[in-house]
Amino acid sequence: LAKTTQPISMDSYEGQEVNITCSHNNIATNDYITWYQQFPSQGPRFIIQGYKTKVTNEVASLFIPADRKSSTLSLPRVSLSDTAVYYCLGSPAGYSSASKIIFGSGTRLSIRP
Amino acid sequence: NAGVMQNPRHLVRRRGQEARLRCSPMKGHSHVYWYRQLPEEGLKFMVYLQKENIIDESGMPKERFSAEFPKEGPSILRIQQVVRGDSAAYFCASSAGAGDQEKLFFGSGTQLSVL
Numbered sequence: 053l054a055k056t057t058q059p060i061s062m063d064s065y066e067g068q069e070v071n072i073t074c075s076h077n078n079i080a081t082n083d084y085i086t087w088y089q090q091f092p093s094q095g096p097r098f099i100i101q102g103y104k105t106k107v108t109n110e111v112a113s114l115f116i117p118a119d120r121k122s123s124t125l126s127l128p129r130v131s132l133s134d135t136a137v138y139y140c141l142g143s144p145a146g147y148s149s150a151s152k153i154i155f156g157s158g159t160r161l162s163i164r165p
Numbered sequence: 166n167a168g169v170m171q172n173p174r175h176l177v178r179r180r181g182q183e184a185r186l187r188c189s190p191m192k193g194h195s196h197v198y199w200y201r202q203l204p205e206e207g208l209k210f211m212v213y214l215q216k217e218n219i220i221d222e223s224g225m226p227k228e229r230f231s232a233e234f235p236k237e238g239p240s241i242l243r244i245q246q247v248v249r250g251d252s253a254a255y256f257c258a259s260s261a262g263a264g265d266q267e268k269l270f271f272g273s274g275t276q277l278s279v280l
Contacts, residue, residue: 095256095271139207155207
C-alpha cells in the first residue's frame with residue numbers, strides 16, 4: 053500500500069506561494085499521485101493528479117521528481133479561501149483497487165490576511 | 166449536472182437504533198465508495214460497490230454495518246444498533262469506472278450523531 057507522509061500543518065499569508073511536500077517512498081510503479089482538498093463539513097475535492105515530472109492546471113501545479121519518492125503541490129498566490137486540509141495519496145490503477153487508496157491525516161493549511 | 170448527493174446531511178440516533186445513509190452518485194457514474202471520517206482524522210475506506218455488487222468491503226466492520234447499491238435508486242449504508250462510537254462523518258464518493266487514474270467525486274457527507 054502506498055503510504056504517504058506530509059506535514060501536519062502549515063501557515064502562510066495571502067498572496068504567497070505555498071508548497072506542500074509529500075513523501076511516498078514505497079509508491080508502486082503504476083500508482084498515480086493525487087491531491088485532494090477538503091473544507092470543513094465537506095467532502096474532499098480533487099485538485100490535481102500526476103505520474104511524474106510536472107502537471108499544471110488552473111488551480112495548482114504538481115511536481116514529481118524522477119524517483120517518484122516524493123511530490124510537491126504548489127498553490128500560487130493563495131487566498132483566505134485556500135484554508136483547508138490537503139491530502140496526498142497514491143492512486144493505484146486497476147479494478148477493485150479502491151481500498152488501496154489511503155487518505156492520511158493530511159496537511160492543515162491556514163492562510164492569514 | 167448534479168454532483169454526488171448524500172442525505173440526510175445530519176442524522177441523530179439514539180443507541181440501539183438503526184441509521185440509513187443514502188448516496189446518489191454523479192450522473193453516469195456506476196462506482197460508489199463509502200468512507201468514514203472521525204474529527205481531525207483522515208478518511209477511512211469502508212466499502213466499494215458497483216450496481217448490485219459489493220466489490221470490496223475490506224474496510225467494513227464485521228457486524229452491524231452493511232451496504233448496497235441496487236439496480237435502481239441510491240446506494241445505502243446501513244448501521245444497525247448504533248453505538249456512540251459510530252458517531253462520525255460518512256462520505257460517499259463516485260467514479261466513472263475502475264480504470265487508471267481514477268478520480269473520486271465526493272458528496273458533502275452525512276454527520277451521524279449517536280446519543
